[in-house]
Every structure is written in structure tokens, then in C-alpha cells.
Amino acid sequence: MEQQCGSVIRGMMTTRKSVSSPTHSNQKRTMFVSLKNGLSDLVAALVHRLTDQGVTLKGGxxxxxxxxxxxxxxxxxxxxxxTDASALSVDSLVxxxxxxxxxxxxxxxxxxxGRLLEIIPYASTATIAMAYPRAAVSGAAEGFGFVVPRAEGRDLIAATWTSLKWPHxxxxxxxxxxxxxxxxxxxxxxxxxxxxxxxxxxxxxxSMCGVTAAPWFVEVNRWMRAMPQYTLGHLERLNQIEAALSRYGGLILTGAGYRGVGIPDCIRDGAVAAERVMRYLSGERS
Ligand SMILES: Cc1cc2nc3c(=O)[nH]c(=O)nc-3n(C[C@H](O)[C@H](O)[C@H](O)COP(=O)(O)OP(=O)(O)OC[C@H]3O[C@@H](n4cnc5c(N)ncnc54)[C@H](O)[C@@H]3O)c2cc1C
Incomplete structure (x- = not known):
């Protein structure tokens, strides 16, 4: 996006223009998508589909x-x-x-x-969700939220007006x-x-938006070492990791640490991992 449009912000604005223009069905689309009842629906749907197909899942x-x-x-x-002292023996492992x-x-x-994987850095964040009586904050919230430039030296790095983005x-x-x-x-x-x-x-x-009212509801979530950082040389290190693991056929790595941090990237990479398992088990090299 940065290479095509000159900056990430400009790229997002271009994408927004193209996706928010009326489609052939005259319906407006947004660049923001989520699941109506929250992301746990994604996990629940996956669990449902797998168990329906007779897959045994072991949690906890x-x-x-x-x-x-x-x-x-x-x-x-x-x-x-x-960790419950049991063991599974498998032909292929993701x-x-x-x-x-x-x-x-x-x-x-x-x-x-092991050494190359351990040096992929992960950042930690916390999200603080707060609900206000709308009347007490009218005028303070504009757009869908904001990002605070690092140069401002503030504690807050970003805020999303969640219920303006997704009214439900x-x-x-x-x-x-x-x-x-x-x-x-x-x-x-x-x-x-x-x-x-x-x-x-x-x-x-x-101080930034003039919101002084007390929130009705507050929830703090900490996301420790949850955001992988792709530092200079990341792709080269990935190639070296793949090379080091290549003698262990059927052993595959996937997840946000490698080829994309966003959920769509993780889903795509997971699908590629599943295809590699199928190829390996059917006798081809993974
Ligand atoms: C605050 C925040 C906001 C984000 N917002 C967005 C967004 O708006 N849009 C977007 O696309 N992406 C977003 N992301 C990024 C995206 O959510 C993550 O990159 C993605 O969910 C990571 O998926 P994953 O399966 O690779 O890792 P995880 O979801 O971290 O899964 C790793 C799993 O491994 C398990 N595990 C760890 N150790 C062991 C062990 N020893 N044995 C067995 N299991 C183990 C963990 O319990 C966990 O379930 C956000 C991330 C954060 C932190």
C-alpha cells in the first residue's frame, strides 16, 4: 500500500474511496468488517464445523x-x-x-x-473499553477514531469509537x-x-477530546507479547527457518509471526498450512 500510494494513510483513503463508492447493487460497503457478535464467533464456527466432521479437539x-x-x-x-502429561503421536504437525x-x-x-524463531520480537498492548452516556460525550467523537503520532509523547496510542464504527x-x-x-x-x-x-x-x-464524564462501564484487556514485529531481514530469517526445518517433513509453522499479522493473513496462512499437510500425507513433499 505504501509503495503503491506513497503512504499508508493515502493508501487507506484511496481504498476507502474505491470500496465505499456505490456498488452495482447500489449498496455502500465499508472497509471495516467484523463479526456481529464479536470475534469469538469465528472460533465457535470453526469448532462447530470441525466437530461436525468428526474431528477430536483437545482443549485446556x-x-x-x-x-x-x-x-x-x-x-x-x-x-x-x-502439560496434562498425556502425549499424542502424529505424522504431521502444524x-x-x-x-x-x-x-x-x-x-x-x-x-x-529455535534461535531464529526466538528473535522475532512481539509487542504488548492493553485495550481499555469504556461506555459513556451518549449525551455526556456528544460532539467529542468524530469519525471512527484516531491514531496518536509517537512524536506527541502521549500514553494513548489510538482510540476507536467502537459504536460509531459498528452501531450494534x-x-x-x-x-x-x-x-x-x-x-x-x-x-x-x-x-x-x-x-x-x-x-x-x-x-x-x-485533554484530547474533552471527554470528562465518568464511564458507565470499563473493561481492561492486556495483550502480552501478542503483536509480532517484522523487523529488517524478517523474510530472509523466514527462509532460513524453513530451510532448517526442511528435513522434518510434515512439520509446519503458521500464525501471525510469519507472513502477515492481520486475521485475514492468519486465515490465509492457515489454509496454506492445511494444504501442505494434505500434500505431505498423500506422499508429496510439503
Ligand atoms: C489488541 C489487538 C488488536 C488487533 N486488532 C486487529 C484487527 O482489528 N484486525 C486484524 O485483522 N487483526 C488484528 N489484530 C491482530 C490479530 O488479531 C492477531 O495477529 C491474530 O489473531 C493472531 O492469530 P494467531 O493464531 O497467529 O495467534 P494467537 O491468536 O495468539 O494464537 C496463538 C495460540 O497459541 C496458543 N498457545 C500458546 N502457547 C501454547 C502452547 N505451549 N501449547 C498450545 N497452545 C499454545 C495460545 O493459547 C493461542 O491460542 C489485533 C491484535 C491485537 C493484539
Whole structure:
């Protein structure tokens, strides 16, 4: 987007113009899409579809370690050791864990991949959702939200007027805002407890938008090491990781740490991983 349009903001404005112009059916479309009842619907739908197809899902425990055994010529058997002390033996394995977790799992197989995976940095953020009586904040909220430039030196990095973006997210007499703090180089604020975090964010909204009313509802969520950062040389390191893992056929990495952070990127990469598993199991190289 940056290369095509000169800047990310200009690119978003161009995209917005093209998607928000009336379509052939004369319906306006928005560049913002979400699921009506929240993103947990995506997980619920996936679980439903898999269980319907007879897939067994095992939740409530983590993968503790990974062992590999030679199975037949050029083939491996992966033993997945779980934190409930049980183990699964599988012909093919997709690691959709964050890169720093996958690093520990593959390290005994290939220290090179372990080292390269562990250096993919992840940033932490917190979101503070607050609902206000709409009358108390009328005039303060414009557009869908705002991003605060780093040069401003503020605690708040961005805010979304969630119920203006998606009206069904709050009753008509309320305004729901989601504020973001933390991010690369600004993670110290996450040491604060919830009460102090909310106080900081409310002070920011007061000084930037004049919102001084007390929120009716507040929810703080912390997203620790949840946002992978693609630093210079990322693609080259990915190639080296793939090369280091190449002797372990059927062992595949996917997730936000590699080829795209957004949910659509993760879905696309997950589909590619599934195709690679199918090819491997049917006898082709993955
Ligand atoms: C605050 C925030 C806002 C965002 N907003 C947007 C947005 O508006 N649009 C968008 O497209 N994207 C957004 N993203 C990015 C997107 O949500 C993520 O990049 C994406 O969901 C990551 O998916 P994932 O499956 O790779 O990782 P995760 O969802 O982190 O999944 C990794 C999984 O691995 C599990 N795990 C960890 N260790 C183990 C272990 N040892 N054994 C077994 N399992 C383990 C974890 O429990 C977790 O379920 C946002 C991200 C954040 C943090």
C-alpha cells in the first residue's frame, strides 16, 4: 500500500474511496468488517464445523515439548507432550503457537530454527473499553477514531469509537470507545494496575477530546507479547527457518509471526498450512 500510494494513510483513503463508492447493487460497503457478535464467533464456527466432521479437539492444556522419531525412510513421527502429561503421536504437525513458543518446541530438533524463531520480537498492548452516556460525550467523537503520532509523547496510542464504527456494539443511548496503550517502546505503562491504567486513559481523553464524564462501564484487556514485529531481514530469517526445518517433513509453522499479522493473513496462512499437510500425507513433499 505504501509503495503503491506513497503512504499508508493515502493508501487507506484511496481504498476507502474505491470500496465505499456505490456498488452495482447500489449498496455502500465499508472497509471495516467484523463479526456481529464479536470475534469469538469465528472460533465457535470453526469448532462447530470441525466437530461436525468428526474431528477430536483437545482443549485446556498446552504443548509442553516435542519429540521426533524416525518412522520410515524420510518420514517422521512427532510425539507431542502435553502439560496434562498425556502425549499424542502424529505424522504431521502444524505449530500455530506464537514464534517464541514454537522456538522452544523445535529447539531440540533444530537449534538454528529455535534461535531464529526466538528473535522475532512481539509487542504488548492493553485495550481499555469504556461506555459513556451518549449525551455526556456528544460532539467529542468524530469519525471512527484516531491514531496518536509517537512524536506527541502521549500514553494513548489510538482510540476507536467502537459504536460509531459498528452501531450494534452499544445501545443507542451509549457511546463505546476502545483505547489502546503500550506497543513497541511504550510498554512500561502496562506495569500499572487496571485502575491506574483507566485513570491515565481518561485523562488522555479529557485533554484530547474533552471527554470528562465518568464511564458507565470499563473493561481492561492486556495483550502480552501478542503483536509480532517484522523487523529488517524478517523474510530472509523466514527462509532460513524453513530451510532448517526442511528435513522434518510434515512439520509446519503458521500464525501471525510469519507472513502477515492481520486475521485475514492468519486465515490465509492457515489454509496454506492445511494444504501442505494434505500434500505431505498423500506422499508429496510439503
Ligand atoms: C489488541 C489487538 C488488536 C488487533 N486488532 C486487529 C484487527 O482489528 N484486525 C486484524 O485483522 N487483526 C488484528 N489484530 C491482530 C490479530 O488479531 C492477531 O495477529 C491474530 O489473531 C493472531 O492469530 P494467531 O493464531 O497467529 O495467534 P494467537 O491468536 O495468539 O494464537 C496463538 C495460540 O497459541 C496458543 N498457545 C500458546 N502457547 C501454547 C502452547 N505451549 N501449547 C498450545 N497452545 C499454545 C495460545 O493459547 C493461542 O491460542 C489485533 C491484535 C491485537 C493484539
Amino acid at each position: 492444556c498446552a504443548v509442553d515439548a516435542l519429540r521426533v522419531r524416525s518412522h520410515q525412510l524420510g518420514r517422521w513421527m512427532y510425539d507431542v507432550i502435553l 505449530l500455530a503457537t506464537p514464534a517464541y513458543v514454537s522456538a522452544e518446541l523445535v529447539r531440540p530438533l533444530t537449534p538454528t530454527a 456494539r452499544a445501545p443507542p443511548d451509549q457511546l463505546l470507545v476502545r483505547c489502546y496503550v503500550g506497543g513497541v517502546g511504550r510498554e512500561a505503562i502496562l506495569q500499572l494496575d487496571d485502575q491506574a491504567l483507566v485513570a491515565r486513559v481518561r485523562a488522555e481523553l479529557a
